[in-house]
Amino acid sequence: MISFEKTLVLKKITIFGVGLIGGSVALALKKAGASTHIVGVGRSEKSLHEALKLNVIDALETNIHAACIDADLILIAAPVAQTKTILQSIKPYLNSNTVITDAGSTKGDVLATAREILGAQFSQFVGGHPIAGAEKSGVSAAKADLFLGKNIVLTPAMQTNRDAVAGVADLWRKCGAKVSKMSAETHDGIFAAVSHLPHLLAFALVDDIATRPNAEQLFSFAASGFRDFTRIAGSSPEMWRDIAIANKIALLNEISAFESELTQLKQLLEHGDGTGLQVLFERASVARNNWNKSQ
Numbered sequence: 001m002i003s004f005e006k007t008l009v010l011k012k013i014t015i016f017g018v019g020l021i022g023g024s025v026a027l028a029l030k031k032a033g034a035s036t037h038i039v040g041v042g043r044s045e046k047s048l049h050e051a052l053k054l055n056v057i058d059a060l061e062t063n064i065h066a067a068c069i070d071a072d073l074i075l076i077a078a079p080v081a082q083t084k085t086i087l088q089s090i091k092p093y094l095n096s097n098t099v100i101t102d103a104g105s106t107k108g109d110v111l112a113t114a115r116e117i118l119g120a121q122f123s124q125f126v127g128g129h130p131i132a133g134a135e136k137s138g139v140s141a142a143k144a145d146l147f148l149g150k151n152i153v154l155t156p157a158m159q160t161n162r163d164a165v166a167g168v169a170d171l172w173r174k175c176g177a178k179v180s181k182m183s184a185e186t187h188d189g190i191f192a193a194v195s196h197l198p199h200l201l202a203f204a205l206v207d208d209i210a211t212r213p214n215a216e217q218l219f220s221f222a223a224s225g226f227r228d229f230t231r232i233a234g235s236s237p238e239m240w241r242d243i244a245i246a247n248k249i250a251l252l253n254e255i256s257a258f259e260s261e262l263t264q265l266k267q268l269l270e271h272g273d274g275t276g277l278q279v280l281f282e283r284a285s286v287a288r289n290n291w292n293k294s295q
Helices: 020-031 045-053 064-068 080-093 108-124 162-174 184-210 215-221 224-234 237-246 248-270 274-294
Strands: 012-016 037-041 073-076 099-102 128-130 151-154 178-181
Touching: 012 020, 020 037, 020 162, 037 045, 037 064, 064 080, 073 080, 073 162, 080 099, 080 108, 080 237, 099 108, 099 162, 108 184, 128 162, 151 162, 162 178, 184 215, 184 224, 184 237, 184 248, 237 248, 248 274
Parallel strands: 012 037, 012 073, 073 099, 151 178
Antiparallel strands: 128 151
16 A cells, blocks of 8 residues: 655646546545536537536636646546647646646556656656446446545656655545555556456457357347356447557467467367366356455
């Protein structure tokens, strides 16, 4: 867990990307009674007006200068591929006290981009990843309790200002999250295995079924097992495209490891090795049940 420094006063927060994550942060802060003015910025004015109508944000802004002026913290909650463009747009308007953070699912690429663009102001950037989500996206899916009891990983670099880390950690604690920290490299390796690969497998299975000549018949007989396994394939294609490309090195390693597991299963089936299959299934079942008990 993090050893926190001085807590920053967050009178104004600007959120780039008021969708599921950004919107849920705003709602969680409001529910916590934080006296923070929340400004939303995004690609779609329509979605921003929806966020305003739903009382998710206090104001919307299309002018980047106006959005950034006097902001104590800027949260980038847009798809990771947009991070570079957003950082480039806000850099001219940052003051020495503005803390910048993100909510992207990959961290190595984000920190490298922030270091390149922000230069001396890189010390004000705190990489972050809330381990929470839903299969639906957009501000209408935002929930005040989305982060309650969930993990949030911060990936500060050696140069990162401690007070900036403390301010971002306090933001997430107000949202009900449990805050920890690790290196960007460790983060990307872990989440390639336990998050990114499962999403790719779910997308791949649904795509395989959907592109078969008898797809309609197959889907008509699919039941709870298929529904549970493929639920995450309903997630944002844009977001997961960006995540896959951004974390491709770690993800390719995990795909290779999974291919080896599938090869083992295939060989057991080819040889009719019921004992071997049961050993593998029992090992997986015990591990899964132990993990489920710990949640």
